[in-house]
Amino acid sequence: MENNTNSYDQKPTVMVTNDDGIDAPGLRSLVRVLVSSNRFRVLVCAPDSEKSAVSHSITWRHPVSVKQVDIDGATAYAVSGTPADCTSLGISGALFPLVPDLVISGINMGSNCGYHIVYSGTVAGAREAFFNDIPAVSVSYDWVGGISSVSDYTLAAEACLPIFSVILDEIRNKNYPLRGFLNIDLPTDVANHKGYKLTRQGKSxxxxxxxxxxxxxxxxxxxxxxxxxxxxxxxxxxxxxxxxxxxxxxxxxxxxxxVDDADTDKQFLQEGYITVTPLGALSQAEADFQSYFKEWLPSVVQRFSSSAL
Structure with missing residues (x-):
């Protein structure tokens, strides 16, 4: 099955998923912005209920149920599985007749920075696409009770629209790298954000x-x-x-x-920037931790034998 960008007279296809559920205001606002831009063909394959903090869990032994949902301007399905299930099904060719050019997971209610990326079902929705060589972006909004409002999701989606559009241009031109995926976090005061900042995952x-x-x-x-x-x-x-x-x-x-040192995703988000963090799927140890075991491992048997005496 071929992607849609092979024909230049067609709109690129974007598939949206999330972990807050298909009825979540973040997803609905994102879809509305994508549809109203008239730039994309929009598909939705999202959990039928909230699946927050499920990380990259998948449904393995049992089938998932799928129900078509009415969302203006989009072809949408609610799935009983996890965010990773939804992405996997949505890009498989079994549910939709077209493979999406880009998967967008979000907009999540609450930021996903630092170590919280590991817990996040939102990030997992994008990571699953990356596993299958499809460009992907996870998007989260730093919701704060008493300050944020549902309309902020629309502002967040609009702020991300240039990124989505340029990614798809690069995909069409065969210039977009597939060696990772992007995680975007938008500040609470998104209407007055300070711009886009390329960051790295921290340890918050x-x-x-x-x-x-x-x-x-x-x-x-x-x-x-x-x-x-x-x-x-x-x-x-x-x-x-x-x-x-x-x-x-x-x-x-x-x-x-x-919150860890400066120059990381959480720090810049708190300063009011839209953080754009390239991610991969390999968990590599820090250099000093790796070097410790370089000498440690060869001595394990000898040390164990000595301690048994």
Whole structure:
């Protein structure tokens, strides 16, 4: 099956997915902006319910159910699987007659920077496309409760439109590299952003703890994103814990945050930039960690034998 850019009189095809679910305002705003630009053929293949923080999990042993959904200007399907499932199915040729030229995952409710990229289903939606040699972008908006509004998603999508368009131009001209994918985060005050900043993934993370609760109600609301600035009153995550059989109930809670050195994605996002971070899929150790084991591994057997004496 061929991509659509082989014919210059055709619009390029963009497929949208996410982890917040097909009804999420971030996805709907993104699709509206893409459709209204009249530049793209738009497909949607997204989870039928929220799948935040599922990382790159996939459905393996069981089939997924698929239902067509009415979204103006797009061909859209809701899928019972994960974001990675949705991308895999959407680019496979089994669901749509055309393979998309570009996969866009988002717009997520809450930023995805630093170590949170590992948890993110939004990023996984783009990474799955990368695994299959299809250009991809994950997009997240730094939602803050009491400050952000649903209209900010539209501004975020419009701010990303030049990036999407130029990527597709490069794809058409066969100049776009397939050695990675892009992760874009948009600042809370997106209307007054400071411009685009090429960044690298940092090590920022929210330190999580656990506390015991006596009931599902006491557990409180879970946020829809790994980023805790999101509005906990905006949406909730269903807690499926029970007390049946005398099981204990524990709930995650935030116990602080770590933001690493400057010149990383989280730092520039907090300064008001739209951060554009190239990502890959290989987890390579830092040089000093790698070099430690260069001498350590050959001595393992000898050291083990000596300690047994």
């Amino acid at each position: 993370i929210f330190k999580m703890g656990w506390r015991q609760v006596t009931s599902e109600r006491q557990g409180g609301k879970m946020l829809s994103s790994m980023e805790m600035e999101t509005d906990s009153a905006a949406r909730t995550e269903t807690d499926t814990s029970t007390e049946a059989g005398g099981h204990l109930l524990f709930k995650r809670e935030v116990r602080g945050a770590q």
